[in-house]
Every structure is written in C-alpha cells, then in structure tokens.
Amino acid sequence: MQQSLFQRKELQRLNGYKAKPFHVQLLKWIGNKQRFAHEIISHFPEKYGKYIEPFLGSGAVLGTLAPEKGIASDTLKPLVDIWLALKNDPEKLKSWYEVRGHKLMSGNRQEVYEEVKASYNRSPNAADLLFLSRACYGGVVRFRQDDGYMSTPCGIHRPISSRSFAARVDLWHERVLGTDFYHSDFEPVMDAAESGDIIYCDPPYVHSQAILYGAQKFSLDRLLANISRCKDRGVFVALSIDGTKKSGNYQCNLIIPKDLFAREVMVNCGRSMLRRFQMEGEELAEEVVNDRLLLTW
Numbered sequence: 001m002q003q004s005l006f007q008r009k010e011l012q013r014l015n016g017y018k019a020k021p022f023h024v025q026l027l028k029w030i031g032n033k034q035r036f037a038h039e040i041i042s043h044f045p046e047k048y049g050k051y052i053e054p055f056l057g058s059g060a061v062l063g064t065l066a067p068e069k070g071i072a073s074d075t076l077k078p079l080v081d082i083w084l085a086l087k088n089d090p091e092k093l094k095s096w097y098e099v100r101g102h103k104l105m106s107g108n109r110q111e112v113y114e115e116v117k118a119s120y121n122r123s124p125n126a127a128d129l130l131f132l133s134r135a136c137y138g139g140v141v142r143f144r145q146d147d148g149y150m151s152t153p154c155g156i157h158r159p160i161s162s163r164s165f166a167a168r169v170d171l172w173h174e175r176v177l178g179t180d181f182y183h184s185d186f187e188p189v190m191d192a193a194e195s196g197d198i199i200y201c202d203p204p205y206v207h208s209q210a211i212l213y214g215a216q217k218f219s220l221d222r223l224l225a226n227i228s229r230c231k232d233r234g235v236f237v238a239l240s241i242d243g244t245k246k247s248g249n250y251q252c253n254l255i256i257p258k259d260l261f262a263r264e265v266m267v268n269c270g271r272s273m274l275r276r277f278q279m280e281g282e283e284l285a286e287e288v289v290n291d292r293l294l295l296t297w
Helices: 003-016 036-043 060-065 077-088 091-106 109-122 126-135 162-175 188-191 220-232 273-279
Strands: 049-055 069-072 179-183 198-201 236-242 263-271 286-293
Touching: 036 060, 036 126, 036 263, 049 060, 060 069, 060 162, 069 188, 077 091, 077 126, 077 162, 077 179, 077 263, 091 109, 109 126, 162 273, 179 188, 188 220, 220 236
Parallel strands: 049 069, 049 198, 069 179, 198 236
Antiparallel strands: 236 286, 263 286
C-alpha cells in the first residue's frame, strides 16, 4: 500500500531526516529566512511532537520543514488569511494575484501599485496584501504606527508572472496541509504547547526593524518569560534574534536571562535589504546580517 504524504514525512523524521534547502519563496517579505531555513532546522532535535511557529510572517521555516502536524499564527489578520487560503483554497490565492498582476502588466506599474495599496489601506485584506508583498520595495512591509497605513513604495523589480506564482502556490499548498493557522498573539499559541513539542520564534527585531508591522508593540521581555514557562514544561524552543548586537551605529543591548538557553549558534543571513531601503542605495559592504539562534536544549 502506498504511504500517505504524512506517513512518509513521519518516517523520515524518525529516521533523523533533516530538511533540504527549499528556496521557493511564496511571499516576498523582509527578514525572510528562506535561504537559511534548512540551516535553522538542522539544529532541531531529531524527534519532537507538534511544530509551532507563533511569528509566522513569510513562513520560510514552516515551508521548508513541511511538518506533519503544525500550528502557526500571526497578529496580522490579512496575512493569516493568505495562509488559510493557501491551505484551503489555493485557486483563490492564484486568482487574487493574477487579477492584480494583469492590471500591473497592462497599465502604468506605479499607478496600479498605488491603487492596490490604497485599496488595502481603505480596508486591509489578504488579496491586496498578497500582491503588495511581492510588488513593494524589497518586501519591506511597513505600517505607520498611528493608523496602520501601509506606506512602502513600489519596488524597482518586476513581480513574478501569474504562471510562476501559481506554480509556487501548488508547491507550498502541499507543504502546509498539516498545519493549522490562527490569527493570534504569540502568548496563547505558545501556552498551548505540550512537552516534546518544538516552537520556533522569529519575532520582530525591535532595534533594527522598528518600521515593520508588529515591531512597535512587541515586547521581548514578555516573549522571554513565555519561553521560560515553555521550557519548564519540556517544550523545545528555538529563538532567532538579532545576532549583530548592533543596528546601524546603535549598540543593541539585549538582556537574555541567564540559563534560559542551553546553546547559541550564528546564522549568516547575508546583506540587509532593510538597511538598503533605509540607506537609499549607499554602500552596504558592512551591512551583513547575522542572526543568533538560541536553543533551550
């Protein structure tokens, strides 16, 4: 009898399977870990229960891991609605992108982009956000703190074609079938984790990513307290955090409680697209991003 997709994944995982590189981005998103997700996963324990990702964003680690049983959440509802459509109605996702992509290719690119952005700002929704994430400058999805207005300008790149995007949707759809998606703050999602589960946290970096969605209200202290409670319950927790300890010329003094994490590894994430956006094309030879990956086991 042919094994199901989930049975094959479970057998691979129990046999020490580690994720292979999966470089197919669904969303263009600042801080995307797509090129390095397999390296992060290589440090996961050989055996664990559910996979939980409470700061979903572009879902790079989730998509690379393709867990048999996963839970993923984010505080941005239109973003969560994109993931729900990917899992439950991928043809809808393709249609959202195709309609807006056709308008962009057949009209004035800048004008069409601004029309879609204005539509999103009038009424935040998944369809517009999906297209904006792929068409905006460098995937820098930023919102004004006072009113949530998305202000990122149109990118200089040409967004991928509808056919190419549809092929990506098909690949990603298969990889998220075992995951449930929720619009939620990180705390209740992490509180539901049980002994033997693994949580991967990739929160906003409050020093270097303050302009991005979610960063203004994010509390690292609250997250660290929650990680401590999870660790006490026997949950594995991995935390990606700004490893440069510096944002521009500002030294980031991140106070991590002693003995909360058992080990630390560095992940080289390459050049910083956010700094490129902030510096408007200035020389970025020194602007290399290194993430610290902190592990509780």
